[in-house]
Amino acid sequence: MNSSKKEFISEAEELLGEAEEHLLELQESAETGANPDTVNALFRSIHTLKGISGLFGLEGLKYLSHAIEEILDSLRLGNIEVSDDVIRFLFKNIDILRELLEKTEQGNDFDVTPYLEDIKVFGRKTSSRQKQESLSGVIDEAIISVLSNYEEQRLRANIKKKRAIFTINAVFSIEDFDKALAELTEKIKKQGELISILPTSENMPPDSIGFKLLFASDKNPDSLKSAIGIAPEQITGSKPEKATVRKPQPSLKSISTTVRVDIEKLDGILNTIGELTLTKGAIKRIEHELAGIYGHSELVFDMHRASRSLERRLSELQQQVLEIRMVPIGQIFSRLAQIVKRYSQEIGKPVNLTVFGEETELDKFIAEEIVDPLMHIVRNAMDHGIESPEERKRRGKPERGTIRVKAFQRGNNVIVEIEDDGRGIDMEMIRRKAVEKGIITAGKEIDDTELTGFIFRAGFSTKEKVTEVAGRGVGMDVVKNRISSIGGFVDVRTEKDIYTRFSLTIPITLAIIKSLLIRVGINTFALPLSSISETLIVDRDALQSIEGKKVYNLRGELLPVMPVSDFFEIGSQTRESGHHESRYIVVSGYEERRVGLLVDELIGGQEIVIKSLGGYFEGLKGVAGVTEINRHNVILVIDVETLTEEILLRHKGLVHV
Amino acid sequence: MKNILVVEDSESTRSMMRTIIEDLGEEYQVFEAGTGFEALKILPTEGFSLIITDINMPDINGIELINFVKTTPQYKDIPMIIVSTERSEEDKKRGLALGAEAYITKPFSPEDFQEKIRLVLSS
Numbered sequence: 001m002n003s004s005k006k007e008f009i010s011e012a013e014e015l016l017g018e019a020e021e022h023l024l025e026l027q028e029s030a031e032t033g034a035n036p037d038t039v040n041a042l043f044r045s046i047h048t049l050k051g052i053s054g055l056f057g058l059e060g061l062k063y064l065s066h067a068i069e070e071i072l073d074s075l076r077l078g079n080i081e082v083s084d085d086v087i088r089f090l091f092k093n094i095d096i097l098r099e100l101l102e103k104t105e106q107g108n109d110f111d112v113t114p115y116l117e118d119i120k121v122f123g124r125k126t127s128s129r130q131k132q133e134s135l136s137g138v139i140d141e142a143i144i145s146v147l148s149n150y151e152e153q154r155l156r157a158n159i160k161k162k163r164a165i166f167t168i169n170a171v172f173s174i175e176d177f178d179k180a181l182a183e184l185t186e187k188i189k190k191q192g193e194l195i196s197i198l199p200t201s202e203n204m205p206p207d208s209i210g211f212k213l214l215f216a217s218d219k220n221p222d223s224l225k226s227a228i229g230i231a232p233e234q235i236t237g238s239k240p241e242k243a244t245v246r247k248p249q250p251s252l253k254s255i256s257t258t259v260r261v262d263i264e265k266l267d268g269i270l271n272t273i274g275e276l277t278l279t280k281g282a283i284k285r286i287e288h289e290l291a292g293i294y295g296h297s298e299l300v301f302d303m304h305r306a307s308r309s310l311e312r313r314l315s316e317l318q319q320q321v322l323e324i325r326m327v328p329i330g331q332i333f334s335r336l337a338q339i340v341k342r343y344s345q346e347i348g349k350p351v352n353l354t355v356f357g358e359e360t361e362l363d364k365f366i367a368e369e370i371v372d373p374l375m376h377i378v379r380n381a382m383d384h385g386i387e388s389p390e391e392r393k394r395r396g397k398p399e400r401g402t403i404r405v406k407a408f409q410r411g412n413n414v415i416v417e418i419e420d421d422g423r424g425i426d427m428e429m430i431r432r433k434a435v436e437k438g439i440i441t442a443g444k445e446i447d448d449t450e451l452t453g454f455i456f457r458a459g460f461s462t463k464e465k466v467t468e469v470a471g472r473g474v475g476m477d478v479v480k481n482r483i484s485s486i487g488g489f490v491d492v493r494t495e496k497d498i499y500t501r502f503s504l505t506i507p508i509t510l511a512i513i514k515s516l517l518i519r520v521g522i523n524t525f526a527l528p529l530s531s532i533s534e535t536l537i538v539d540r541d542a543l544q545s546i547e548g549k550k551v552y553n554l555r556g557e558l559l560p561v562m563p564v565s566d567f568f569e570i571g572s573q574t575r576e577s578g579h580h581e582s583r584y585i586v587v588s589g590y591e592e593r594r595v596g597l598l599v600d601e602l603i604g605g606q607e608i609v610i611k612s613l614g615g616y617f618e619g620l621k622g623v624a625g626v627t628e629i630n631r632h633n634v635i636l637v638i639d640v641e642t643l644t645e646e647i648l649l650r651h652k653g654l655v656h657v
Numbered sequence: 658m659k660n661i662l663v664v665e666d667s668e669s670t671r672s673m674m675r676t677i678i679e680d681l682g683e684e685y686q687v688f689e690a691g692t693g694f695e696a697l698k699i700l701p702t703e704g705f706s707l708i709i710t711d712i713n714m715p716d717i718n719g720i721e722l723i724n725f726v727k728t729t730p731q732y733k734d735i736p737m738i739i740v741s742t743e744r745s746e747e748d749k750k751r752g753l754a755l756g757a758e759a760y761i762t763k764p765f766s767p768e769d770f771q772e773k774i775r776l777v778l779s780s
Contacts (some may be wrong), residue, residue: 147720148720
């Protein structure tokens with residue numbers, strides 16, 4: 001098979017995958033009404049498939065996808081309604097397309113006539129419904145013209161369901177309208193579907209703002225008046241008259257402007273940029289040396305200008321490539337949604353998954369790395385966090401559990417939170433287990449934050465034989481390791497019977513990072529700047545040793561400190577009879593995870609490209625990777641997170657951490 | 658001084674727009690609104706030279722904001738730029754019909770964005 005055909009197969013598979021995802025979405029939202037965006041996206045996937053099948057002369061695939069596309073077009077325009085039947089039919093046909101695709105892979109084309117016949121019959125059967133009604137004549141043109149496309153679709157859908165459309169006018173002071181409006185919309189939503197809120201200034205007293213709220217409901221005006229407190233005006237009720245429909249123009253532009261690129265090629269470009277960054281460093285060094293020799297001559301000045309320009313362009317180029325690699329995290333969320341849907345049926349616990357911040361972007365590589373940890377956390381939440389419907393009912397919770405997944409950007413990180421409204425983590429059980437395992441002694445005072453931290457330990461499973469197969473804690477160490485391998489960390493908060501929330505803090509991109517170069521003995525290391533909060537010159541009086549462990553008085557608080565040389569068991573500077581002469585402290589982390597690393601020298605900041613140690617050295621403790629600095633000098637990049645753990649462990653009980 | 662109101666629910670997009678606008682020069686001052694409601698609250702507090710609005714937002718959407726601005730006597734002369742996506746073609750048309758002066762389609766380059774702002778402000 002030639003390579004372009006291979007590419008066709010992989011793209012076609014991707015399109016079918018997308019189509020299936022959209023179908024799943026449609027199925028989920030069947031009760032609340034289909035989202036027109038989803039229907040449109042589904043239509044486009046199949047439309048694109050038709051297009052590329054035609055390009056490759058695969059007549060069978062082309063005709064079949066064309067027939068399906070027609071069904072989807074009717075769906076999009078509202079001539080066919082989304083129903084279980086339609087969804088099942090579409091799932092079946094996507095399966096058929098996939099089967100045909102497999103045959104194509106083996107090199108056969110085939111006769112699709114019987115399938116086409118089926119689709120035609122189905123189309124005739126279902127689309128005998130009425131045409132989409134025009135809204136003009138039913139709803140005031142002035143209102144329609146200020147609705148967004150989506151709102152208009154919702155309006156249409158409600159009219160189709162024979163619900164009456166109402167408006168309510170309300171006037172509030174400009175100062176605090178949002179609170180009053182929120183109360184009002186809350187009341188309206190209990191009576192039906194709120195379609196649109198239109199602000200208006202017409203005939204308003206100064207410092208006031210008016211709103212026209214458009215909503216649909218099947219209740220009568222009198223009961224609405226008593227429920228909402230304001231008398232609504234009914235603007236429909238009689239059957240809408242038929243007229244021609246304004247047909248939305250489908251945009252197919254994306255087909256011709258998008259290029260699909262293998263992520264490895266982008267990796268290649270980034271690598272080259274990395275090398276160029278090193279060259280840039282060399283040029284800057286030469287520039288300095290030239291300035292030293294020739295002073296500020298014309299030539300040196302030219303050199304300076306050229307290197308400045310190189311620097312700027314290089315960082316632009318780097319930024320552009322990083323942007324190409326960015327994907328919205330929503331891609332992962334939709335995979336999570338599928339898992340939740342399937343798994344919740346499997347284990348018989350109804351669960352709602354709500355997601356926020358799908359548009360948050362992060363590097364494709366990192367996105368792929370966090371999929372498994374996210375799945376793990378979500379499955380864990382469904383297994384152990386969310387109670388059975390019966391138990392939830394007893395506790396006065398809604399029978400459906402809720403898992404909220406939220407992503408947002410903070411500085412150079414993306415925070416992903418996964419929160420379930422289940423029973424929370426049982427602190428007593430963890431305490432018992434920790435005592436059992438000999439991690440803590442019985443009766444010892446330990447706060448909950450530290451206790452929850454135990455679930456990330458390898459083999460720390462709080463198994464309760466009678467009621468559960470496995471407790472929360474199984475495999476959580478794996479989650480933590482995966483996240484920390486990409487330079488992130490995991491935090492967990494919980495409250496008994498209320499919630500458990502995991503927060504993953506993940507760097508947006510891996511590629512090129514700013515670092516601080518430090519020296520310990522004869523070794524140079526790089527520390528990622530993102531994990532450093534400050535650096536200090538050691539004040540001898542403030543550095544103390546307690547039971548052989550060092551603590552530092554940092555503005556009145558005790559900071560646990562460890563020489564980096566201790567961790568790597570390498571020599572530090574030895575001047576006075578083997579005593580450490582480390583002169584600087586690098587402070588990392590915050591609050592209870594704030595620690596200090598003792599180093600001999602701070603060399604300076606540098607942009608580095610982290611490369612994995614690979615093969616034999618993979619997983620070396622405390623090392624995040626290697627990097628090349630000036631003049632072919634290869635140094636280790638310290639995994640600050642692991643060192644932090646080690647310090648906290650060594651200082652346990654000594655300092656209140 | 659040119660006061661510009663940016664109405665956009667994505668915080669990152671908003672701050673990106675702020676940076677691009679501020680690069681135009683010191684006389685440009687950016688005010689941010691994360692929702693249509695916030696925009697309604699900020700409007701009376703400053704004299705604005707330009708409003709840039711997204712379409713899809715959680716409370717009231719850009720179309721409704723445009724309608725509000727363009728039908729309110731004290732605001733109707735403030736020029737407006739719609740920030741739309743390829744998928745909101747229909748919405749863009751409605752916004753223009755309601756009186757918005759220009760639109761820019763996401764994704765856009767900083768230069769295009771600045772050019773659009775200059776153009777709208779100079780006409």
